[in-house]
Amino acid sequence: MRLTGLPETAVREDIAAALAEDIPWPRVLNSICTAPHPLAVEAAHAAAHTNLGDVRIFRGTKRIERKVVALLLELLGRPQGAGSLVSGGTEANLLAVLAARQDARAAGRLTEHPEVVVGSTVHFSFDKIFSALGITPVRVPVDDGLRLAPESVEKAVSEHTIAVVATAGSSELGVVDRVDAIAAVLEPHGVWLHVDAATGGFIIPFARELGLPLPQFDFSLDGVRSITIDPHKYGLANVPAGAILFRAQEAYQADSFFLDTPAHTTLLGTRPGSAAMATYAVLEHLGREGFVDVTRTNFENTRYLTGRLAEAGYGLLIEPELNIVVARVPHAAEVSRLLGTRDWIVSTSRRFDDAVRIVVARHVTRDVIDEFIPVLVRADQEIRAEVAAR
Known part of the structure; x- marks a missing residue:
């Protein structure tokens, strides 16, 4: 200096x-x-001083985050769900795996060697997550269309399985797993299904409205328990702006992850309120x-x-x-x-x-x-x- x-x-x-x-x-x-959209840049600049880690001070910013989460849940078919804005897909996927592990523990299904079933084309963030959490990935083959094959998923499920990860738009290949079929084969097993829609979350719902033959992937499928979506990708918001969304309020409770920090429902303590404002600006403006x-x-x-x-x-x-x-x-x-x-x-x-x-x-x-x-x-x-x- x-x-x-x-x-x-x-x-x-x-x-x-x-x-x-x-x-x-x-x-x-x-x-x-x-x-990012110009209005997102303007909104982020206006909120550059804010911190979602201190909701006693930044009350209006927290209210905007709650509105953004509500808008995203509505987009993905679960207005009564829960969630938080996070730094991006990696943090969101980490929180989803943590929630799945907590769910397995609460149900008495958590073994000493927990496993998560993934496809061979799953996003590389999961390699970091599994290493950090001591979870074994069970990698199953993809089909000729490079999608996670539902029948392979079902065969890979065991008493150690705490979750299955499907990808709604791989960042490498742009392939959408048949989440609807995967949810169907998992239904008898009651296994947590997480959908990584960091890439496709702001594409697939609107592409389906245009008549494109893409599979359903969101909370309208009963088996989907959590979804990652990234506003800072096709949502046109400023970086960093990700989100983790849960079907059930219980999965979102802070004490599922962290002790004595009721205001902190994500991995990070200090979080930029500018991301919430930018995302809100684009969602409300574009519709x-x-x-x-x-x-x-x-x-x-x-x-x-x-x-x-x-x-x-x-x-x-x-x-x-x-x-x-x-x-x-x-x-x-x-x-x-x-x-x-x-x-x-x-x-x-x-x-x-x-x-x-x-x-x-x-x-x-x-x-x-x-x-x-x-x-x-x-x-x-x-x-x-x-x-x-x-």
């Missing part, structure tokens, strides 16, 4: 210079986040019709992208269910690195070679796609030439 502080102008210049090094959103094709319009545009641009990729000679690893496209590109990792040097950011699949992943978020317009495709083709040709010359 400096002995004598810098003038405000110098600090602003340093910050501006640092931000200028960031890749601009129109060249970010790998992120399931996007630039259901606004999110349907955003979703419609994203899917239209996704179809446009797949068409442009086909024209350029690229096939798809899988037909996209959501607005995440995985194209077959030889030497994908090298192509991705070369694109990065040219300030175009894509990602590759962790499970499949020769696959480039492109996310069509709100900032990925047709103009962006038209600019990107020739850049991709050139990078691909250069890498192929390099490989041939080795």
